[in-house]
Amino acid sequence: GAVVSQHPSRVICKSGTSVKIECRSLDFQATTMFWYRQFPKQSLMLMATSNEGSKATYEQGVEKDKFLINHASLTLSTLTVTSAHPEDSSFYICSARLGRNYEQYFGPGTRLTVT
Amino acid sequence: GQQLNQSPQSMFIQEGEDVSMNCTSSSIFNTWLWYKQDPGEGPVLLIALYKAGELTSNGRLTAQFGITRKDSFLNISASIPSDVGIYFCAGIGRGTYKYIFGTGTRLKVLA
Numbered sequence: 479g480a481v482v483s484q485h486p487s488r489v490i491c492k493s494g495t496s497v498k499i500e501c502r503s504l505d506f507q508a509t510t511m512f513w514y515r516q517f518p519k520q521s522l523m524l525m526a527t528s529n530e531g532s533k534a535t536y537e538q539g540v541e542k543d544k545f546l547i548n549h550a551s552l553t554l555s556t557l558t559v560t561s562a563h564p565e566d567s568s569f570y571i572c573s574a575r576l577g578r579n580y581e582q583y584f585g586p587g588t589r590l591t592v593t
Numbered sequence: 594g595q596q597l598n599q600s601p602q603s604m605f606i607q608e609g610e611d612v613s614m615n616c617t618s619s620s621i622f623n624t625w626l627w628y629k630q631d632p633g634e635g636p637v638l639l640i641a642l643y644k645a646g647e648l649t650s651n652g653r654l655t656a657q658f659g660i661t662r663k664d665s666f667l668n669i670s671a672s673i674p675s676d677v678g679i680y681f682c683a684g685i686g687r688g689t690y691k692y693i694f695g696t697g698t699r700l701k702v703l704a
Contacts, residue, residue, distance in 0.1 A: 482635075484635075510690065512691075512692075520697075521596055521681060521694045521695065521696055521697050522636070522681070522692075522694045523694075524691060524692065527691065569633075571635050571636075573635075575690060580624050580626075580641070580643075580685055580690055581626065581638055581641050582638075582692065583638065584628075584635035584636045584637070584638075585635050586634050586635045587633065587634060587635045589633070
């Protein structure tokens with residue numbers, strides 16, 4: 479149980495274009511979903527927290543107009559990287575929180591490469 | 594952003610050996626969690642700890658919530674090649690459910 483999927487697993491896009499990444503909780507309803515970014519050989523850095531039906535809360539230093547988050551339902555959150563630049567290339571990972579539980583279950587990640 | 598200190602940063606061990614790693618913080622946490630991440634994958638939850646002093650096992654893995662609430666330990670007994678990966682601790686402070694991740698311990702097992 480507690481499976482989280484992400485799509486796509488890999489994406490290559492050109493500078494200036496936008497990319498949408500989907501995060502789904504497959505067998506549970508997620509009260510909260512989180513988006514992280516991970517650079518090579520580094521830890522995960524929280525970008526934003528999203529709750530279904532409300533605006534996402536962004537961490538300090540994360541541009542909300544660049545990283546658009548939509549939490550449309552209890553099982554789906556999307557992250558759109560707008561006007562992508564090469565420095566946006568990274569591994570993006572989502573996670574979902576189950577009920578009142580503190581535990582987060584992570585998706586398999588999306589490798590974004592901006593050329 | 595804030596990160597927790599993990600030690601060691603990396604380690605090579607022989608198959609069959611026991612492994613110990615720890616995670617320390619300058620502030621108190623109410624929950625400690627340990628995850629394993631394989632290359633190109635998302636982290637997988639190993640153990641969650643909710644009380645100071647708590648000792649919890651999951652197969653060959655044992656984790657402890659430090660008495661001071663500022664540290665946590667993970668032990669792996671009789672390591673096997675598939676234990677290779679990066680181990681992250683995560684802490685949750687009071688009044689929040691957001692994780693603070695550790696810097697990670699990279700484990701390599703020599704067969």
